[in-house]
Amino acid sequence: MFPKNAWYVACMPDEIDSRPLGRKVCGESMVFYRGPEGEVAALEDFCPHRGAPLSLGRVVDGKLVCGYHGLEMGCDGKTIAMPGQRVRGFPAIRSFPVVERHGFVWVWPGDATQADPAKIHHLEWADNPEWAYGGGLYHIACDYRLMVDNLMDLTHETYVHATSIGQKEIDEAPVTTRTEGDEVITSRFMNNIQAPPFWRMALRGNQLPDDQPVDRWQICRFSPPSHVMIEVGVALAGQGGHEADSKVKASSIVVDFITPETETSIWYFWGMARRFKPEDHALTASIREGQGKIFSEDLEMLERQQKNLLAWPGRQLLKLNIDAGGVQARKVIDRLVAAEQGAPMEAPE
The missing domain is CATH 2.102.10.10 (Rieske [2Fe-2S] iron-sulphur domain)
Incomplete structure (x- = not known):
């Protein structure tokens, strides 16, 4: 669907x-x-x-x-x-x-x-010399909505990506979710913490110390039909966090274009756009390699999850507060599909 x-x-x-x-x-x-x-x-x-x-x-x-x-x-x-x-x-x-x-x-x-x-999304980082982008493509055997769920709830980073971007503070930080028309935004802010390995590498890439406390943020934005842009980054603690000057932070936009192939398979175009050191091609390659490894860790989990859901189609799944972003995104998708099919639609919240 x-x-x-x-x-x-x-x-x-x-x-x-x-x-x-x-x-x-x-x-x-x-x-x-x-x-x-x-x-x-x-x-x-x-x-x-x-x-x-x-x-x-x-x-x-x-x-x-x-x-x-x-x-x-x-x-x-x-x-x-x-x-x-x-x-x-x-x-x-x-x-x-x-x-x-x-x-x-x-x-x-x-x-x-x-x-x-x-109607094609405006991408502030595309064709802009102040930004650098590196990305790739994975074919994944799962329902595209499972990937949307995955990206709108980054709690899984603590477990699936424990050696790269995961840390216990992600579990402990509160999550807020809101809707703006057909867009869904989920946000999490973590202050005065240690940066995980991937972000320590990014700090060094921006010529910042990697051994000082940082403020970290994750702002996930779903846009129909199935695109998720995630503002992520770290800033030296106490300098303003997400709003800090670019001189004291390493921040990026994680780019996720999820294209359904079939009901149970997708083309996943992933990447990262950054607004620091755009001329540093070696840094772009290093970040792309790190991102590729991170997203490959999701691949097995999602494919195995899909197999489980097909094997037990009648099982009811729990919905927790951390699932709010994915739940709201699915409501948007359901409404758009119903509109195409001429079925009654649920009004946006």
């Missing part, structure tokens, strides 16, 4: 620079490639001749050529040519609205008439 009338991250540009890419998004099998002027195109991954996956073909002069019998497809889904055959009368296959922006390729799997590029 996922909203289809929404923009999802489908891939990163370098995934389609030299070849077509087959990827399923929200249950729709798609092929992505670059057309004649280098623009991105997205079609259903189905050759109208014999049903072969077009993603197994190649791109020639901006035309997608089927790898089975050489049928050439245009970016609009219409057939162009085929060796020795007349094919222009073939019915067009489905094309999907697609936009390349902010260093990602976005696709709209629903009603194309509603696909307004202005």
